[in-house]
Amino acid sequence: MSPRVETVRAAFRAECARLAEILAGLDEADLDRPTGCPPWTVRELIAHVRTGVGRVTDMLAAPAPPTAEVDAAAYFGAAKFTPEVDAARIAGGRRDARQVDLDALPADLERVWRAADAAVAAAPPERVVRTRHGDAMRLVEFLRTRVVEVGVHGLDLAAALDRRPWLTAPAAEVIADLLTGGRAVPAGLRWDRLTLIRKTTGRAALTGVERAEIDAAGFRWLAFGG
Known part of the structure; x- marks a missing residue:
């Protein structure tokens, strides 16, 4: 595995593990709080993040496209998120949240992120995956988007829970590098x-x-x- 993949993978592991620790201390009242990502509650935003983490495993189980077409920054391009796509995203988070069992929440996230991490470890460094938007991108680039999702939404969750941000240093480095283009x-x-x-x-x-x-x-x- 190339050093760059390993760096992003380490950030993914660190941020997911930290979020799982936070979830272990939440109660039902915490989960029902509103967030800065309306109309989601904390419960719904967590469900959205958990689904996003699980996409890694699903994509690696699918056939690999021949060549990459977009990078992590292009994945987050505003043109991708039409009103229809955004509505489906919001509805999906709410649907997934209805299946959240508070007691199982930390263990479930732990299981999902560790499965994703194992799938990344077993994949070739130059593996290409297809995103839910239909674009082909290198695995390391898609993994960068997962670090952004877990890290930035972690900031949203911290704000909703009235807690200090828990963003880990490895994740902050990966996200900042993407935002600044180096x-x-x-x-x-x-x-x-x-x-x-x-x-x-x-x-x-x-x-x-x-x-x-x-x-x-x-x-x-x-x-x-x-």
Whole structure:
């Protein structure tokens, strides 16, 4: 396995394991809280994340497309998330949430992410998968999208639960690299990785000066749909 795949895989493992730890401490009242991803509750957002993690295993069980067509940034392109796709995504999260058993929630996420991790470990480094949008992309690129989903939605869950963000350092590095396209953050912004991620994913407001700096730096604006 190439070093880059291993780096992204380590971030995926770290962030999923951290989320499973958090879930073990939740109660029914926590699960019914609203989130900043309306109309989802905490329960529904967790179900959405769990489904997104499980996509890795499902895709690797399917035939491999011959060549990759998109990267992780293109996967999050706004054009992918039409009103119809977004409505189906929201309905899917709500449907999956109805099947959530609080007592089994941490173990279920643990099972799903470990199965995904094992499937990645067994796959060739250059393996290509097909996304739910029908695009072909390299496995490492799709795994980057899973780190973004678990990490950024983890910020949403932390906010809904009135907790400090638990974003892990390996995941923050992978997400920040995707958001900046590998470019350095303008020195004048004085942002750490958590601030960068919150600001450029709409989890914290940008000032006019900050937006101008970001636009000039050529950072990528992602649309989220899982």
